[in-house]
Every structure is written in structure tokens, then in C-alpha cells.
Amino acid sequence: MSEYMETAYQKVKVHNEVEWCEVADPELKSEIEKLLLKNRISYFITWVKPGLFSPDKREKCIFCVNALQKEAAEEAVRPLCEGAEENGREIRFINKKVEKTYY
Numbered sequence: 001m002s003e004y005m006e007t008a009y010q011k012v013k014v015h016n017e018v019e020w021c022e023v024a025d026p027e028l029k030s031e032i033e034k035l036l037l038k039n040r041i042s043y044f045i046t047w048v049k050p051g052l053f054s055p056d057k058r059e060k061c062i063f064c065v066n067a068l069q070k071e072a073a074e075e076a077v078r079p080l081c082e083g084a085e086e087n088g089r090e091i092r093f094i095n096k097k098v099e100k101t102y103y
Contacts, residue, residue, distance in 0.1 A: 016067045017098040024058045028089045039076040
């Protein structure tokens with residue numbers, strides 16, 4: 001008999017992340033990261049390079065969070081959203097399921 005037993009959970013891959021918001025300003029990105037870490041919200045970032053004919057040549061990052069933590073993330077970042085547009089810093093909320101598998 002083998003010492004290795006396979007569990008039912010080894011075959012299950014859970015992908016419940018959502019592309020939560022998109023940011024182009026590096027300072028705003030850092031502020032969002034600090035707030036998410038402070039509130040113990042797990043996340044990862046994907047980078048979007050501008051297209052060849054795109055009018056906006058800035059690189060953007062997309063914050064992806066667990067679907068179960070999305071509301072907590074929105075609550076944590078709410079103070080940044082209130083004054084962001086007035087200062088020319090834009091946070092664009094996407095809220096769509098991540099289509100790619102990263103592992």
C-alpha cells in the first residue's frame with residue numbers, strides 16, 4: 001500500500017478572483033496597496049501596457065481581489081475615491097471575473 005493518499009481537494013482549483021479596479025497613477029497604486037494590506041485583504045496586480053495606437057501611453061495596473069473580500073476592499077478604499085477625480089487621479093472599477101489562470 002502506498003503512503004501517499006490523494007485527497008479530494010487536490011483536484012479542485014478555485015478561481016474566485018475578480019478584476020476589481022484599474023489605476024494608472026503610481027502614487028495612487030501605492031496608497032491602495034497600503035490600505036489593502038492594512039485591512040488584511042489579499043490581492044494581486046496585473047499590468048496592462050498601452051496599445052500601439054492608444055491615446056493614453058501610461059501603463060496601468062489592475063488590482064485583483066478575492067470575490068469574498070470585494071466589499072471589504074471597496075470600504076477600505078472609499079476615502080481615496082472621494083477626492084480622487086478632483087485631483088486628477090482616477091480609479092476605474094471593473095468588477096469582472098478573472099479569466100486567466102495564473103498557476
